[in-house]
Amino acid sequence: MKPGSSYFWGITVSIVVFFVLLIGLVLYTTTLDYGLVADDYYERGLDYQQQIDRLERTQALKGRVKINYEVRTGIAITFPDSVFDPAGITGVIELYRPSDSSLDMSYPIEVDRQGIQLIAADSLKTGLWRVKVSWMADGMDYYTEQSIFIKNQQ
Numbered sequence: 809m810k811p812g813s814s815y816f817w818g819i820t821v822s823i824v825v826f827f828v829l830l831i832g833l834v835l836y837t838t839t840l841d842y843g844l845v846a847d848d849y850y851e852r853g854l855d856y857q858q859q860i861d862r863l864e865r866t867q868a869l870k871g872r873v874k875i876n877y878e879v880r881t882g883i884a885i886t887f888p889d890s891v892f893d894p895a896g897i898t899g900v901i902e903l904y905r906p907s908d909s910s911l912d913m914s915y916p917i918e919v920d921r922q923g924i925q926l927i928a929a930d931s932l933k934t935g936l937w938r939v940k941v942s943w944m945a946d947g948m949d950y951y952t953e954q955s956i957f958i959k960n961q962q
Contacts, residue, residue, distance in 0.1 A: 810942065811814060823906055824834065835838070841890045858949075859890055861933070861949075862942070862949045862951035863951055865950055869888070869891055869950070871888025872888065873886065873888070873943075873950075875939050875941070875952075875956065877929065877956040877958065879929075879959055882894045882926055882929040882930070883903075883926070883929050884924060884926050884927075885901060885925045885939070885941060886930060887924075889922065889923045892923065893945070894920070894921055894922065894923040896945055897917055897923070897943050897944070897945045898917060898943065898944050899943030899944055899950075900914055901915045901916075901917060901925070901927065902915075902940040903927070903938075903940075904936055904937065904940055905933070905935070905936075906936060906938060906940040907936070911933060915927060917941075922954070932958045933958065934958055934959060935958060936956075937955070937957075937958055938953055938954070938956075939953060939954050939955075940952075
């Protein structure tokens, strides 16, 4: 091939464009955040049988824990007072953001006399959130979770 032929320049330009795109792709992927679901992801996996037991105990309850979201009031978690004494409930409520683990939050369970806990949602970003409730009552561990969609409060 002669250096002046159109084939030579076409192949040369194609190779140069390919390498520029390849280098751009590599640079772009190195800037992405590949955060794990949780910092202690592997330790949580080892305790999964205990989680299965908690879920089975929760399924066997006569009353269910209700998780409701209202734009004005926030997230309301209601424990069935026919099953649990509200004063004897301890545990933690986790607000988990699947798309960004840096937004995850955790609250201790502090229910009122009716077995309700309110969490203000005005500081939460719009999008999908998973509410995870782990609690202990009458010496037994329980767990429930529910996905909610937070809307802008405008």
